[in-house]
């Protein structure tokens with residue numbers, strides 16, 4: 794079984810040499826020129842295949858380099874995004890007593906909800922948020 798185009802054309806060339814054709818005849822002349830054309834095409838295809846393989850290697854290397862660049866460029870952003878998971882989210886709550894905006898993070902809010910912490914306004918000292926809302930005016934009374 795002949796595999797490559799080059800081998801198949803070489804096989805035909807071998808038959809042509811054995812056949813001892815009379816190249817004064819138009820058909821034999823046409824066959825000879827077609828065979829030469831085939832050989833040139835095979836050379837061209839081989840050359841194109843080599844260049845395609847080189848391009849594929851180059852593209853693979855370029856793709857790997859681009860992945861490195863993407864890692865380097867987007868690494869910082871991803872870090873900042875992932876930090877959101879560690880930093881407690883902050884809320885602004887308006888003090889019902891003096892209308893001051895007080896920043897509270899979600900950890901403090903969770904403790905307040907568990908009644909472990911009463912959040913007080915830094916301005917007027919009143920309790921802004923606690924689970925026991927009835928006790929909010931105890932300080933003044």
Ligand SMILES: [Zn+2]
Pocket residue numbers: 888889890891892893914915916917918919
């Ligand atoms: Zn206040």
